[in-house]
Amino acid sequence: MHMADLGDVRLHYRIDGPDDGAPVVFVNSLGTDLRLWDPILPLLPDGLRILRFDKRGHGLSTCPAAPYAMGALVSDCEALMDMHGFKDVMFVGLSIGGMIAQGLAVKRLDLMRAMVLSNTGAKIGTKAMWAERIEDVQTGGIEKLADAVMDRWFSRDFHQGAELELWRNMLTRQEDAGYAGCSAAISGTDFYATTATLRLPTLGIAGAEDGSTPPDLVRETVNLIPGSKFHLIRKAGHLPCVEQPEEYARVLTDFMRATGHI
Numbered sequence: 124m125h126m127a128d129l130g131d132v133r134l135h136y137r138i139d140g141p142d143d144g145a146p147v148v149f150v151n152s153l154g155t156d157l158r159l160w161d162p163i164l165p166l167l168p169d170g171l172r173i174l175r176f177d178k179r180g181h182g183l184s185t186c187p188a189a190p191y192a193m194g195a196l197v198s199d200c201e202a203l204m205d206m207h208g209f210k211d212v213m214f215v216g217l218s219i220g221g222m223i224a225q226g227l228a229v230k231r232l233d234l235m236r237a238m239v240l241s242n243t244g245a246k247i248g249t250k251a252m253w254a255e256r257i258e259d260v261q262t263g264g265i266e267k268l269a270d271a272v273m274d275r276w277f278s279r280d281f282h283q284g285a286e287l288e289l290w291r292n293m294l295t296r297q298e299d300a301g302y303a304g305c306s307a308a309i310s311g312t313d314f315y316a317t318t319a320t321l322r323l324p325t326l327g328i329a330g331a332e333d334g335s336t337p338p339d340l341v342r343e344t345v346n347l348i349p350g351s352k353f354h355l356i357r358k359a360g361h362l363p364c365v366e367q368p369e370e371y372a373r374v375l376t377d378f379m380r381a382t383g384h385i
């Protein structure tokens with residue numbers, strides 16, 4: 124079990140792969156923990172050095188009182204990377220993880236060689252939408268939101284399968300305060316101006332049936348960065364690494380090769 128004490132929070136994290144492997148950092152979405160990446164890791168090339176972690180208030184990490192600022196989430200990731208010598212990485216951020224990617228690239232471009240903005244945006248939703256969601260979590264717990272979240276996370280086909288229930292369990296077993304805290308961080312974030320200043324190889328990945336960050340939002344976000352690429356995964360919602368792991372891993376691998384990371 125790996126734990127980093129960052130003062131106001133203790134983060135649970137994992138590092139896999141050899142010390143001299145090409146470094147890759149994965150940051151997952153609201154309401155998920157680091158197991159989100161389990162379906163794709165065995166499909167990636169051997170020899171990568173992979174860091175992933177549970178955001179504050181998620182997974183096995185501790186849960187400071189809500190709300191959280193996006194700056195705190197960016198600093199958590201920065202501290203973990205500095206602590207373990209992760210620099211010049213391929214950074215893969217999904218949803219709020221993609222917001223953390225954008226914030227970190229602006230703050231510490233030295234940490235990143237390239238970034239993948241998966242199912243995310245420079246801004247996600249509206250303040251009113253997040254206020255309602257936070258209120259729902261605070262009054263009824265995550266369970267109150269869970270069915271609606273499943274509709275955004277997964278395509279119609281995936282809703283027919285038995286695995287859906289397990290991912291729903293991942294969501295409902297997160298801390299209510301952690302979910303509300305990260306929702307507040309998303310609500311307060313608008314990265315349009317700063318992301319437009321970024322110059323690094325960037326790939327956008329979208330799911331055709333994503334009810335949370337639809338393909339147009341992902342495309343619009345990566346188009347802020349000159350030279351960026353975009354890939355649409357057809358039979359997937361908000362979590363294509365779960366629904367289409369082979370395609371997701373192939374697209375990541377191709378991008379790592381195209382950018383000279385491997």
Ligand SMILES: O=C(O)CC1=CCC(=O)O1
Pocket residue numbers: 151152153154217218219220247272275309334335361
């Ligand atoms: O809408 C959802 O529940 C999915 C989501 C939005 C931001 C994030 O990280 O996940």
